[in-house]
Amino acid sequence: MSSNVLKIENATMQFGGVVAVDNMNLEINQGEIVSLIGPNGAGKTTAFNVITGVYAPTNGKVDFNGQTIIENHPHGKMKKLYKGQNDGMYSRILEPTPDKITKLGMARTFQNIRLWKSQTVFENILIAKHCRVTAGLFAATFRANRAEENRQREECEQLLEVLGLQDVRNDLATSLPYGQQRRVEIARALATEPSLLLLDEPAAGMNPQETDELTSFIGRIRNDFKLTVFLIEHHMDLVMDISDRIYVLDFGKLIADGTPSEIQNNQRVVDAYLGVSNDA
Amino acid sequence: MKKNNSRRTLIAAGLIVAMLALLLVLDNVPGVPPMLLTVLRKGAIYALVAVSMNLLNGFTGLFSLGQAGFMLLGAYTYSVLTIPVENQTAIYQQYAGGGVHFSITESLSNAMGGFGTLLGVIICLLLAGIMAAIFAYLIGLPVLRLKSDYLAIATLGFAEILRAVVQYAKLGPITNGSNLLYGFTSFDSFRIGSLKLSTVMPFIFSGLCIAVVVLLINSTYGRAFKAIRDDEVAAEAMGINLAKHKRMSFVISSFFAGISGALLAMYQASVQATTFKAAMTYEILLIVVIGGIGSISGSIIASFLFVGCSEWWLRFLDNETTLKSFNAKLIFAIIFGLIVLGILVLTLWRQVKTGKLPVATAPGGKRKVLFGRSAVGPSLLALAVLAWDVYFVISPKLKLPLMRSGFRMVVFSVVIMVMVLFFREGIMGDKELPDLFGKRPKNAKKEAAK
Numbered sequence: 081m082s083s084n085v086l087k088i089e090n091a092t093m094q095f096g097g098v099v100a101v102d103n104m105n106l107e108i109n110q111g112e113i114v115s116l117i118g119p120n121g122a123g124k125t126t127a128f129n130v131i132t133g134v135y136a137p138t139n140g141k142v143d144f145n146g147q148t149i150i151e152n153h154p155h156g157k158m159k160k161l162y163k164g165q166n167d168g169m170y171s172r173i174l175e176p177t178p179d180k181i182t183k184l185g186m187a188r189t190f191q192n193i194r195l196w197k198s199q200t201v202f203e204n205i206l207i208a209k210h211c212r213v214t215a216g217l218f219a220a221t222f223r224a225n226r227a228e229e230n231r232q233r234e235e236c237e238q239l240l241e242v243l244g245l246q247d248v249r250n251d252l253a254t255s256l257p258y259g260q261q262r263r264v265e266i267a268r269a270l271a272t273e274p275s276l277l278l279l280d281e282p283a284a285g286m287n288p289q290e291t292d293e294l295t296s297f298i299g300r301i302r303n304d305f306k307l308t309v310f311l312i313e314h315h316m317d318l319v320m321d322i323s324d325r326i327y328v329l330d331f332g333k334l335i336a337d338g339t340p341s342e343i344q345n346n347q348r349v350v351d352a353y354l355g356v357s358n359d360a
Numbered sequence: 361m362k363k364n365n366s367r368r369t370l371i372a373a374g375l376i377v378a379m380l381a382l383l384l385v386l387d388n389v390p391g392v393p394p395m396l397l398t399v400l401r402k403g404a405i406y407a408l409v410a411v412s413m414n415l416l417n418g419f420t421g422l423f424s425l426g427q428a429g430f431m432l433l434g435a436y437t438y439s440v441l442t443i444p445v446e447n448q449t450a451i452y453q454q455y456a457g458g459g460v461h462f463s464i465t466e467s468l469s470n471a472m473g474g475f476g477t478l479l480g481v482i483i484c485l486l487l488a489g490i491m492a493a494i495f496a497y498l499i500g501l502p503v504l505r506l507k508s509d510y511l512a513i514a515t516l517g518f519a520e521i522l523r524a525v526v527q528y529a530k531l532g533p534i535t536n537g538s539n540l541l542y543g544f545t546s547f548d549s550f551r552i553g554s555l556k557l558s559t560v561m562p563f564i565f566s567g568l569c570i571a572v573v574v575l576l577i578n579s580t581y582g583r584a585f586k587a588i589r590d591d592e593v594a595a596e597a598m599g600i601n602l603a604k605h606k607r608m609s610f611v612i613s614s615f616f617a618g619i620s621g622a623l624l625a626m627y628q629a630s631v632q633a634t635t636f637k638a639a640m641t642y643e644i645l646l647i648v649v650i651g652g653i654g655s656i657s658g659s660i661i662a663s664f665l666f667v668g669c670s671e672w673w674l675r676f677l678d679n680e681t682t683l684k685s686f687n688a689k690l691i692f693a694i695i696f697g698l699i700v701l702g703i704l705v706l707t708l709w710r711q712v713k714t715g716k717l718p719v720a721t722a723p724g725g726k727r728k729v730l731f732g733r734s735a736v737g738p739s740l741l742a743l744a745v746l747a748w749d750v751y752f753v754i755s756p757k758l759k760l761p762l763m764r765s766g767f768r769m770v771v772f773s774v775v776i777m778v779m780v781l782f783f784r785e786g787i788m789g790d791k792e793l794p795d796l797f798g799k800r801p802k803n804a805k806k807e808a809a810k
Contacts, residue, residue: 132597182599190597196590198654198790199583207587211599213580217608220579221572229580272599 083109084143085276085308086131086186091140092164093123093130093332100126102332103165104140108276113302113309115319118329119353124312125191127329128280131310132188136175139164144184145275150174183211187274189265191281191312195253201264202249205236208271236271242304243267259290263297270305277301279311283318295321316354320344328353376567380560387556395672401547401562402671403664405623408566410647410659411573412616417645418654418790419577420609421589422504423512425641426496429519430614431621432636433495434488436526438622439631440534441484442466442544451543452536459533465545481545485565485622492618493611495522500610504603516638526633535633542630565623569616574656576612585609643670646776651786658788670768677767686753693753697746704742706782708735 086108093101101123108114116124129135131142133150138158142150151174154162196204209232215225240246243263248256253264262282269277282298283291295318302309313319319326320340328336328343330352336343343349383400386392409427416422442465443451452458465480472479503514525531527538535541550557576582584605587595596602625631643666651662711717717732779786
């Protein structure tokens with residue numbers, strides 16, 4: 081029970097009449113790298129948005145480090161419209177905003193890169209540290225928080241060094257090549273001191289060489305920062321290489337889960353998503 | 361590095377002292393044009409409002425137009441609290457001597473003399489800011505859920521409501537209805553012996569406030585504001601509480617707007633609700649846009665430029681003038697024609713840049729702009745205006761009352777249109793003055809990339 085970092089229970093996300101995520105049940109254990117795969121429009125990013133608090137699920141519960149962080153049941157307009165299962169199973173409404181969830185130790189990256197465009201690489205990472213600031217507005221304005229500020233700057237420098245970004249630290253973040261921007265986004269997420277890192281298509285738009293680098297990079301930061309990683313990805317090489325377990329989503333429903341080799345040999349997954357290789 | 365820093369601090373301190381000394385001299389030497397002093401005083405006050413608006417619009421990305429309302433709150437709070445008791449019967453004559461029977465500055469100066477006056481003014485300025493901040497907090501609760509133009513409309517409406525409420529007769533014993541408030545402690549009350557400090561004081565007050573804003577912007581909270589401006593979704597995902605930080609920025613911006621309203625009251629030595637119309641917010645927005653959205657030093661420079669133009673250098677535009685002699689008409693027509701041609705060239709140049717007008721490369725390697733269909737409209741329009749221009753010179757009957765009162769605002773409006781169309785960055789863009797001297801690596805890289 082306590083080894084679960086993330087546990088999603090019966091999560092359903094319904095927009096109007098469309099059920100984007102249907103009764104999802106998922107568990108991620110300490111230190112694992114877990115992938116979520118599936119065809120376009122299967123609801124992978126919606127699932128991420130539910131976990132990180134961007135959307136409140138229509139029904140269901142999310143536990144993080146053994147503590148319930150999100151819980152909801154169909155209410156208001158959704159009471160009549162609800163098409164999912166387990167109606168009436170939950171009674172609390174718990175909908176924290178994304179910033180609160182980040183403070184609990186869950187950080188994410190975005191499918192389309194969302195770096196702060198007028199800021200340098202270093203500033204991007206430093207701003208992410210803001211959620212750990214304890215100084216109040218007055219203390220910060222009149223520089224009474226110098227010790228904390230210096231410590232945070234020091235931590236950011238170390239982060240830059242570990243991720244190999246110190247050469248570009250003073251460049252505008254959006255002026256970097258694509259692969260490096262992804263890396264800055266991951267660095268920014270790491271700066272919030274997470275225990276669970278959510279990566280939304282980290283290899284999107286990358287060439288094979290960049291993808292290989294990213295694969296080893298994700299493995300390395302998992303060990304260095306003692307992270308649990310949950311990622312969405314379409315590059316099957318990367319997914320099969322680094323995942324401990326894989327969940328497959330199709331039309332909002334989980335259709336399979338297991339180790340990479342189990343997934344590769346699962347007929348339903350092959351039919352729905354992986355397809356059959358032409359050479360076979 | 362450290363040595364360098366302390367040297368820079370010394371230079372800055374020296375410059376500030378020199379500036380204050382110069383202002384002191386200007387205040388007390390006879391023969392200084394009074395307009396110069398007006399521009400300096402009003403410019404300093406406008407600089408503070410512009411900076412407070414820039415904090416919200418330029419650094420947090422919240423487009424708000426409520427600045428005049430918060431200035432009004434500050435101005436009224438300050439003046440109501442500082443009108444000396446013996447003047448109150450005369451000022452509030454329509455409201456039976458008013459309902460406020462004390463004056464903070466007067467009581468303190470009776471108790472402590474000159475220092476008491478200064479202390480009283482500082483307390484009242486802070487109260488003026490706090491009053492504006494309290495209102496901003498309350499307004500912010502519903503209004504800050506809105507985004508971009510909706511926020512602008514809501515805050516503009518709020519400022520207009522405030523102006524109406526202040527003139528409400530039932531509030532007369534405090535606000536004196538739509539009548540003037542006057543006779544309170546103004547900048548002229550400050551003097552050391554026989555030395556006048558009327559220009560030095562607005563610079564000191566306004567400078568201190570701007571310094572606080574600069575400190576804030578460079579603190580961790582200021583960086584969070586910039587993150588919200590750049591990308592709200594990412595900011596929230598990185599643990600920045602949007603509601604809290606937006607409210608913070610709104611309240612702080614209003615606090616300083618309130619203080620600047622009080623300073624404006626001190627400068628004018630009188631307060632009336634009609635001063636704080638939407639036109640005032642427009643003037644401040646003009647300063648912010650001209651100075652560069654996201655640049656403190658830009659706002660300061662632009663506010664002195666704007667006040668200089670509107671109070672002094674462009675005053676002649678408001679005097680009614682009719683061109684009578686042929687020569688005068690000819691000169692006017694030539695200038696007008698050149699402006700029309702200039703606008704035409706700028707328009708076509710824009711079309712070339714955006715690729716609407718085709719560009720061919722001639723054999724000699726020279727590039728030549730081809731006349732495309734999209735250039736016909738503007739060219740015909742320009743030709744028609746030029747034809748009218750020529751007709752105006754030839755025809756003796758056609759007399760143009762060239763300038764009249766209000767023409768100044770037309771010029772400002774044209775300036776802001778041209779700025780927004782062609783020089784969107786403003787004077788400073790998002791850079792600050794020190795960036796122009798010691799090149800920071802960030803900007804050096806930016807230029808190299810271009």
